[in-house]
Amino acid sequence: MYHLQRTFDPIPQSVGHARGFVTSAIGCHVDTPRCDDIRSCVSELASNAILHTGGSGNPFVVRVSTDQHGCVRLEVHDQARDTGPVLADHQDTDATEGRGMLIVQLLSDDWGVDPSPTGKVVWSHFASAAQAAEHAACKPPTGPAARPGLPTT
Known part of the structure; x- marks a missing residue:
């Protein structure tokens, strides 16, 4: 298993930096459509x-x-102690919140929110198209112990 993590400031420019970080991290390890x-x-x-x-x-x-x-497995750890992301009703065309999580739900194989010692972890899982059916390792982990929060550094 290969893990990389990086800390970002809570500013709009960090979205592009986070996207670039993940793109570099997954590199050639992932099927192109999943990238x-x-x-x-x-x-x-x-x-x-x-x-x-x-x-x-x-x-x-x-x-x-x-x-x-x-x-x-993609994780975003933040220090907000709210209940987690809101998932919009895809039929509510006037919804102003939750569309992002609807995108995450539609594009990932699984996603969730777990509490962490410092806030919460929002995660998503992407199985390899060629390997998902063959390897148990491609199935998302289950249970709180399988998705621990990161220690504060």
């Missing part, structure tokens, strides 16, 4: 982290993990 999905999701998750923690000045952490089969 676009992952880049879109990191943009949405980083935007949410900025929206929910930007006023506090607290940074957020992006962590990306890949395995030997090309599966990717």
Whole structure:
């Protein structure tokens, strides 16, 4: 398993920096069609982290993990202690919040929100198109112990 993480300031420019970081981190480890999905999701998750923690000045952490089969786990750790992202009703054309998480839901194989010691972790999982059915490692982890929060550094 390969893990990389980076801390970002809660400013709008960090969305592009987070997207670039994840693009570099996954590099040639991931099927090309999934790269676009992952880049879109990191943009949405980083935007949410900025929206929910930007006023506090607290940074957020992006962590990306890949395995030997090309599966990717994307995590955004922030210090907001809210209940987590809101998922818009896709039929509500007037909704002003939650569309980003709807995109994450549609593009990833699984996603969720877990509490962490310093706030919360919003994660998404992307199975390799060629390997998902063959390898148990490409299935997302389950249970709170499988998705621990990062220690504060």
